[in-house]
Amino acid sequence: MRALPLTLTALALLATDAVRADRIEDPARIQSVAIAAVAAQMPASARVSGGVLDPRLRLPACTETPLADPPTLRGAQTSVTVRCTRPPWTVYVPVRISDLRLVVVLAQAVAPGERLDPARLRLEMRDVAALPFGYVASLEEAAGLQARRALPSGAVLTPGDARPPQLVKRGQTVTLIGRGAGIEVRAEGTALAAGARGERVRVRNSASKRIIEGVVSADGVVEIAL
Incomplete structure (x- = not known):
């Protein structure tokens, strides 16, 4: 007759432990939220994995799905802030990125x-x-x-x-080509800066000594609009 109370007591203790376990947030869910937040900002070729959380971490279960702050991605490792509003808690989850x-x-x-x-x-x-x-x-x-x-x-x-290769060097004698209204004028000048194709450089006209700005179009050639 004494076995029955013992059995009921054991069941009660197990039920209490189950309730307590339910009240602890699952670390796997926290990690999945952090991983999803990072993966959303990465290309399909990237692989994202969550780091190991502190095994001593025992957070109360979030009544809603925890949310992650938008992560700042810098290099292969980052930390994602995961929050719960009810009950309020914040945890930082390490995340590893490989691409x-x-x-x-x-x-x-x-x-x-x-x-x-x-x-x-x-x-x-x-x-x-x-x-x-x-x-x-x-x-x-x-x-x-x-x-x-x-x-x-x-x-x-x-x-x-x-x-891009520097087609004009500082101090180099270059050909100035001016185009506009169906005419083309050529002159000689001295480049005041180095430049690659498509870059703008200042050139001193050898004849007038005026400083004008043009676009490097070829090796030793600067074009200006008339």
Whole structure:
């Protein structure tokens, strides 16, 4: 007869534990909210995974779906703020981003000012989420550019590493071409700044000594509108 009260007591304790468990927020749900917030800002090629939360974390269960603040994406790792309004709590969830893509890599070292011919370039698979200074995605985009600085073999080419070749150099004697109303006028001048194709530079006319501004159109050629 004493077994019955013991059984009822055990059931009561189990029920109490179940209620308590229900009142604890599932860490997996917190992680999924953080991952979804990051994934929404990433391309389809990216893989997003949540970091491990502190195992001691025991937050009261959110009566609604927790919400994530818009994450700031900087590099391969970030932290997402996940909030609950009822009951109020905030937790910061570490998130890891991986995005493997083909990028342009230097097959040979280059010196400052050298042009990047195709023989010096190759494509390699890299995690672009871990490239804070960006990358160049195609050989066609990189070929013919001029190195801004010394670049070692194996380095990922970034947009800041190279520029279009300088067709006009500072102090160089250039040909000024003025076009307008069906006429063309040519003159000689001295470039006051360096410039690539399509860039605007100031030039001093050798005859009139006037300083005018034009657009670099070819090697040693600056065009002006009349």
